[in-house]
Amino acid sequence: MLNPFLNRVAPGILEILRRRTDTMVRGVGSLVWKIVKTVRHLAKPLPFPGPQGAPMVGVALELDPNTALARMRSWIKHYGKTISFRVFTTTFIATANPDTIKKILKDSNKGLIVRQLNSLNLLPKSGMFLTDGNDWKMNRKTVDPIMAEPNVRGMVPVMSQMANRLVHVTSALADSSGMIHNWEPHTWLQLAALDFTVATHFGKDYNLLSPLGSDGSTDREFVHKTFRDFLEGFDFMLKHIQLAPLMKNRYPFK
Structure with a gap:
């Protein structure tokens, strides 16, 4: 039997209240379930030794962006080479054991x-x-x-050669105090990558990092110019990609 107060309420309003009440009950139940699930997860022990941190937030308050790496190094020294910790509800595992890293790379080559x-x-x-x-x-x-290992074995000497060239470039551009004023790492890395690709795939060493390279052939200049033009075109495309919808189906004479 309805309450006398409810008898004076319009049936339409009662129906709305019932629907809202059901939705509210389901929402509260879902929230309670998530809280219980989170608490149960946080109650589980960490898979490896490590800092416990504060309840609910874990070590989030201890990992300042400027000191996070140093903090994790200190944890590894204190707890061992493989540690675990929580940031809020997420569990992280960090390891400094090279054997563990190799095993993970070997066993998880598709999912890592x-x-x-x-x-x-x-x-x-x-x-x-x-x-x-x-x-x-x-x-x-x-x-x-x-x-693959055979390919890497052949590429490592070339990578070492390119790294040495980058070192020589930076040394040549540094002043007496070791300061480099014309700092263009993007250009140097791009040229080193192109040198590496041409050397490993075509067996030619153009030494593009040096403007006075030993190979002054036409091929060297052509490869360098093609690569530079490609980067300029790609950069232009990225800078103007927002215009693509305006240019669609509006090419002249189309």
Whole structure:
């Protein structure tokens, strides 16, 4: 039997109240379930030794961007080479054991997420070796055959040669105090990458990092100009990509 007060309320309003009440009850129940699930997860012990941190937030308050790496190094010294910790509800595992890293790379060659941070912004855009997550998984299928051990064994000496050239370039441009005023790492890395690609794929060493390279052939100038024109065109496309919807189906004489 309805309450006398409810008898004076319009039936339409009662129906709205019932629907809203059901929705509210379901929402509260879902929230309670998530809280219980989170508490149960946080109550589980960490998979490896490590700092416990504060309840609910873990070590989030201890990982300042400027000192996070030093803090994790101190944790590894204190707890061992493999540690675990929580940031809010997410559990992280960090290891400084090279054998563990090799085993993970060997056993998880299809599912491993390798994250390389372009922290110094030396490279302008994310590429095949600067991606993570699903992007990395897709790119890894392309990279795996190239990074096979026999291929890597042949590429390492060339990589060492290119690294030495970069060192010589920076040394030559530095003044007596070691300061480089004409700092263009993007250009140097791009030329070193092109030198590496041509040397490993075509067996030719153009030494593009040196404007006075030993090979002054037409091929060297052609490769350099083609690469430079490609980068200029690609850069122009990126800067004007927002105009693409305006240019669609409006090419002259079309």
